[in-house]
Amino acid sequence: MTQFVHAKAFDKVGIIGAGAWGTALAQVAARAGREVLIQCREPEVADSINAQHLNHLYLPGRELLAQVKATADLADLGDCDLILAVPPAQHMRASLKAFAPHVRDGLPIVLCAKGVERGTDCLMNEVLTETLPQARAAVLSGPSFAAEVARGLPTAVTLACKDAALGAQISTTLATQTFRPYLIDDMIGAEAGGALKNVLAIACGISEGKGLGRSAHAALITRGFAEMTRLAVALGAKAETLSGLCGMGDLVLSCSSPQSRNMSVGLALGGGQTLAQALEGKISVAEGVESAPAVKHLGEKLGVDLPICNMVATILSGEASVDKAIGDLMSRPLKTER
Numbered sequence: 001m002t003q004f005v006h007a008k009a010f011d012k013v014g015i016i017g018a019g020a021w022g023t024a025l026a027q028v029a030a031r032a033g034r035e036v037l038i039q040c041r042e043p044e045v046a047d048s049i050n051a052q053h054l055n056h057l058y059l060p061g062r063e064l065l066a067q068v069k070a071t072a073d074l075a076d077l078g079d080c081d082l083i084l085a086v087p088p089a090q091h092m093r094a095s096l097k098a099f100a101p102h103v104r105d106g107l108p109i110v111l112c113a114k115g116v117e118r119g120t121d122c123l124m125n126e127v128l129t130e131t132l133p134q135a136r137a138a139v140l141s142g143p144s145f146a147a148e149v150a151r152g153l154p155t156a157v158t159l160a161c162k163d164a165a166l167g168a169q170i171s172t173t174l175a176t177q178t179f180r181p182y183l184i185d186d187m188i189g190a191e192a193g194g195a196l197k198n199v200l201a202i203a204c205g206i207s208e209g210k211g212l213g214r215s216a217h218a219a220l221i222t223r224g225f226a227e228m229t230r231l232a233v234a235l236g237a238k239a240e241t242l243s244g245l246c247g248m249g250d251l252v253l254s255c256s257s258p259q260s261r262n263m264s265v266g267l268a269l270g271g272g273q274t275l276a277q278a279l280e281g282k283i284s285v286a287e288g289v290e291s292a293p294a295v296k297h298l299g300e301k302l303g304v305d306l307p308i309c310n311m312v313a314t315i316l317s318g319e320a321s322v323d324k325a326i327g328d329l330m331s332r333p334l335k336t337e338r
């Protein structure tokens with residue numbers, strides 16, 4: 001454990017994506033004393049933030065600080081010193097490509113989406129390298145419900161950056177008495193943790209929705225953590241990263257509360273709804289739904305055993321009913337625990 005202090009903060013923070021998390025992070029940066037400009041895909045959200053300090057669509061009821069300004073035009077973020085990229089994972093590539101004309105060499109971009117891109121199986125840092133190779137990357141992940149963070153409830157997260165000096169600057173830019181980033185250098189581990197916890201939260205929701213009990217819940221978290229660690233290590237992460245906030249921390253949070261959109265999708269499926277019914281009328285994203293097939297595919301490619309994630313993917317795709325998938329999971333050959 002190493003303490004770092006007094007890194008120079010960035011003055012102007014740009015945020016791509018004004019969903020619940022982008023908006024909560026805007027509030028975090030403003031609370032830390034930064035000038036903040038948030039890009040909103042929906043112009044009416046930009047209007048509502050500028051006129052009423054409210055994101056009525058994605059974070060209703062939470063008044064934002066006056067330092068948070070909004071725009072519908074990505075080009076306006078061109079003079080920011082630090083960018084937080086917060087679109088859903090499946091839209092990260094298109095969002096970064098659209099921002100490309102405004103990116104100068106060395107611009108720091110913090111990836112805040114938690115998911116694996118379908119079709120390519122890329123983590124977000126690979127998407128960034130492919131779309132904006134001139135940028136400097138970091139990853140923000142960890143247990144953090146947007147509504148709680150926006151309220152200013154105490155939160156600790158992982159900030160992963162290969163460049164320790166840059167990581168310290170980003171941490172200093174966002175840190176407050178209620179928001180505490182912990183710095184690591186393992187971006188792959190931070191991303192793999194965030195992506196897999198969403199799939200595993202669906203599994204825990206299914207278990208809860210079916211009334212399978214606390215023992216099953218604990219088993220899913222523990223064996224899910226083993227899957228998360230195995231896949232992350234196969235991707236090049238350090239195993240110890242997964243025992244931190246971005247791994248175990250976020251897994252525990254998302255598997256324990258129906259406030260998690262992923263867990264709530266699982267609850268609906270376990271309660272007998274179809275996926276279409278579970279998602280009906282929702283404008284918010286449940287990343288695990290899109291990431292599950294990509295995670296399954298990654299596991300197959302890398303030869304990593306991911307029975308719980310695969311079970312979720314087969315349920316979501318309709319290949320197996322909830323009962324059949326649970327039966328298959330429990331009837332696999334017996335094994336040693338490690």
Ligand SMILES: NC(=O)C1=CN([C@@H]2O[C@H](COP(=O)(O)OP(=O)(O)OC[C@H]3O[C@@H](n4cnc5c(N)ncnc54)[C@H](O)[C@@H]3O)[C@@H](O)[C@H]2O)C=CC1
Nearest residue numbers: 018019020021022041058087089091113114145146284285
């Ligand atoms: N909400 C939360 O508590 C947290 C969310 N995250 C992550 O942040 C990311 C964003 O999630 P939220 O802010 O919660 O989103 P949200 O679910 O609140 O809102 C959906 C977002 O998707 C955007 N969107 C829809 N279609 C799009 C398109 N075609 N192109 C670009 N953007 C599009 C909307 O404009 C909106 O910003 C996700 O990866 C999520 O896992 C991470 C930590 C906490």
Ligand SMILES: O=C(CO)COP(=O)(O)O
Nearest residue numbers: 142143144145260261262
């Ligand atoms: O990532 C999150 C908490 O850390 C939010 O989880 P959900 O997307 O499942 O709501």
